[in-house]
Amino acid sequence: MSGLQSLLDHAQDDAATSDSTLAGLDGDLRANPPTAPDTPAPDHYRIRTFAEWKTHAPTTAQPPVTSEPASTPPTALTPGQNLALPEEAWEGLTIAFRFGGADADLTLFLTDAQGRVASDQDFVFYNQPSAAQGAARLLGKEIHGTRTVERAAVHLAALPEHVQRMTIVINMDVDTGLTCGALTHAELDIGCVTATWTFQPPSDPAIRAMVIAELYRHRSPDGQPVWKLRAVGQGWADGLDGLARAHGVHVG
Template structure:
């Protein structure tokens, strides 16, 4: 059984999706605000949290009259909204801390919050963003007001409660626009929020988690349980040979410099990019440009200090060491890009201060895959004369009168590194 426990632990720290989601959901099962782990991408965990409806809060609070007698005071709409927002922030931070504590290999959590909206009584998303382990574990969480810092320490955080021009919190709760976040929009589009429908619903998320505790954590399956000798002996028969496994995904199609291909429609809804390398450090960068390969603003430049653009339609997912190589990943939702974005450039750059060039990189390769299982890979040239390189481009095209997206392998660069690369794409560099 020790071997099984070790195998389980190795799967957990390696961020095996099934293992991480099972363990995290077990930990979430007794939370006041139900959270549900729904996926793992590299070292990033995705979580949906069901927060209490604001209509469930009391509209009065204890107080005293001018003569000192106890009374109940009616809460203003703004005070009630602040109470609800503070409660949501507390539950977000608690959910993040518990997720990081339970899954040691996770470095960031993408979290989205659902609630029933007071105007329509329909479920809607009211907050989402990405929070890293580093910022959550570094923050002091002692005072009530600390709960509202979830708005400031995350990446791409959006919240339906905003600050007005006068500095006050808005008193209305409206659903966030999720049209550019396909996963969230799809969840809403297929959600049943009628608790009486008899089906598992988002409205019943809390109860569903509590009544479906993973069986792997039941006492009779505890990997550390001491077993009687007779039980051990009865289960020590020679193991049956493993059943044949289904064939894996098709190998990636290797591209050569200058080669182009038309992407399948599945790639428009989600294209995952991974740049693998060794020998030196490099950073992945994305440029969202017009037909002239120029950005319309600096916000269309995606790099380590600005990891997403187009409301999350193009975003970096982080860098991590895997064995003897480093892998930096990105995700692109082509169908969600604004119409003025005609081209998306995928580039790398070396740190100019180190004096190293792209010739210092070893085992460098760019890998693409999508939901259909189709995958492509390209090995950029190891050029000792450049410090930044465009590895590939995604661009709009028309084929037989129909709009398409195409992929082109490039492998060309700039000797002056990131500054030259950025200027060439219209980014203002000081």
């Protein structure tokens, strides 16, 4: 009995010690309650639908797609029609004469308001492809199949003040003796970064040089300076020589 009594005595001591330890732990838990998770723990074994998988599926990064600005269809002009050019045209204007059937050349006259050049230096043609320090210049010809295109570049804002008008001319190759009636698919395109205009000159067998269009200074109703474009389509029977004399160019 003494052994049993000793065992009971020690068990009571251990219980008291355990109760004290548990009581302390319980107090600590009350003082520092565990923080509840914001979201439930993920269930890695849950079956997901295809739509959910597709939504969260990793994707390969793609470079941003840049699109070219949409090209605006050219505005067709009729003989005698004129319009005010946008300001963008002052900084850069491209002229392209497209044709087939025979050879022809693009020519520019930089004149005063009366259509006369200040000097022979204001005459731009195949033997003098630039004027006004490059503000008006020919860019050469290119052959595309059965057709030819000759281009010119004009910087209206850089033209000297004495140039009030620029006359855009085509003239037939003098060695062939052909007239403008020999040209096929003849078309003049004038454009800037925001707009393009096109004009189809008449096929006239009686002339060898033709004024296709003019660029000229003008004053708007509120007095602001503007550049205007006019389609013409009229010519000279005696070709480039007669046209040059009419614009004040000395022809030897």
